[in-house]
Amino acid sequence: MDASTSNPLVREYLLLGLRFDRIEEGYVDSFTGDPALRRAVAAEPQPDPADLARQADRLLGELAAVDTLEQSRADYIGAHLRALACAGRKFAGEQVxxxxxxxxxxxxxxGKGDPERYRQAHRQLDELLGGSGSLADRMRSYRANEQIAPARLEQCIHAFSSxxxxxxxxxxxxxxxxxxxxEVVTDKPWSGFNYYHGDYKSTVAVNADLKQQMSNLxxxxxxxxxxxxxTEHCxxxxxxxxxxxxxxxTIFLVNTPQCLMAEGLADLALYAAIGDGVSAATGSGQGWGAWAREIYADLGLRFDGESAQAVSEATAALAEVRQDAALMLHDEHRDVDEVVExxxxxxxxxxxxxxQMLRFLSSPLWxxxxxxxxxxYRLLRxxxxxRPDDVSLTQRFGTLLDEPLIPSALRAA
Known part of the structure; x- marks a missing residue:
């Protein structure tokens, strides 16, 4: 028997997730399970979002009585059913x-971040960038000097990937x-996107509109x-x-806990693979900046990796600004131009x-x-x-790659 039909509740969960893709195309980020399930959903009448919310609530109630799933699987499915129940209500027009x-x-x-932390980051950047003029102008000049020529972008991508x-x-x-x-693409609200096809194959699209920078690539x-x-999908x-x-x-759904886990893992991927030059994560103490400098040098490109790493670490303290902007837009209902400023x-x-950032923050799906x-990033880092002293960074990160974890499980740990 196919794994997708061996447990009736799991099968219903997969069908429910696939139905959300008919409400909002792209809600299913990837599905690598039984194609018959997707065909069955495609043959159904157009689903009603309120009914999908009720289906999620029903399955959540039934989950408590299922004794054939180990607790970690039940917790995982339950967290995702709660997410789908909320999504169904939102699509049905309920105010949440x-x-x-x-x-x-x-x-x-x-919650909102601390402006003092942002001010401190600006002070660090002011020291790192030097020069005169406004910090914003100097930062824009720094970023412009870091841009990768479009003709070299694919070559650089393949070098780092290899x-x-x-x-x-x-x-x-x-x-x-x-x-x-x-693939190098344009006219997208994101900088990069992984399309996982199953059978250990992916297409990764990189958005050339955002003028990719050497330190970010x-x-x-x-x-x-x-x-x-x-790597996680595989x-x-x-x-x-x-x-x-x-x-x-086999299903990866937008706006569910698996997304937070996956994005936190992915944002820590370079740290896990190379280290930051501070810990003994790589066994050599080499930070990613020095490592990247060598790869760019092989391509005939000059890159001040140590300085780029220092600037990147300072700007990382500004990550919460994007979440603050989302809260201003959707929770405080501030004017769009105020959020842009x-x-x-x-x-x-x-x-x-x-x-461009606001385009992503304003998307109904995103x-x-x-x-x-x-x-x-905050939770997973x-x-x-x-981690315990006898557990290496490689081992700990491997747990994230291999286990069906959810945020509440990490908080409990």
Missing amino acids: GFIDEVEAYFDVHI ALRDRVRAEYPLPDAETITY PRLVAHESYPGHH RKEAGLVEGRGQAEQ FLKRWLLVDDERAR RAYTSTYVEG GWLDA
Whole structure:
């Protein structure tokens, strides 16, 4: 019997998730399970969002009586059913407060960041960048000097992907058949996106509209590919689906706890693979900046990796600004132009870049998603760094790649 039909409740969960893709195309980020389930949903009448919410609530009630699922699987499915119940109510027109929406989707409670932390980050950047003129102007000049020429972008992507793949496969074995196809795209609200097709294959799209920077590209490739999204998909398909029959892992749904876990993991991918030069994570003490400098040098490109790493670490303290902007927009109902000015002030970006960010924050499908990056990184980095003395960073990160964890499980740990 196919794994997707071996447990009736898991099968109903998969069908329910697939129905959401008929309400909002793209809600199913990937589905690698039984194609017959997708065909069955496609043949159904157009679903009613309120009915989908009721289905999620019903399955949540039935879950408590199921004794054939180990507790971690039941907790995982339950958290995702709560997210789908909220999504169904939202699609049906019910008013749900933004903070409550984020909590239902991602199993995390959010609040606004500390402006003093942002001011401190600006002071650090002021010292690092030097020169004269406004900090925003100097930051824009720094970013402009870091831009990768469009004609060199694909070459740089493949160089970092190859270097990371060799490194990651030595620590986290992957099936021989695993492959990634890279595409450079335009007119998207994101900088990069992983499309996982199953059978250990992904397409990774990189948005050329955002003028990719040398300091960001290693992080983006690690995030989308090795040891980020692609690696996680492959490891879970091999270990949880093929190895342990957990068919619920064949579907990846937008606006669910698995997104927060996946984005937090992916944002930590470069740290896990290379280290930061402070811990002994790599055994050599080399930070990612020095590592990336060597790869760019092989391509004939000059890159001040140590300075880029210092600037990146300072700007990381500004990550919560994006979540603050989402709260201003959807919880406090501030004027769009006010939110744009907030983003420009703290993130030191121009009007065009701020409005590109706002496009993502305003999308009906993606408006809550910024919290997956902010809260995902915070939660998972704390969990990684709180590991026991006898557990290496590689081992701890491997648990994130291999196990069906949810945010509340990490908080409990």
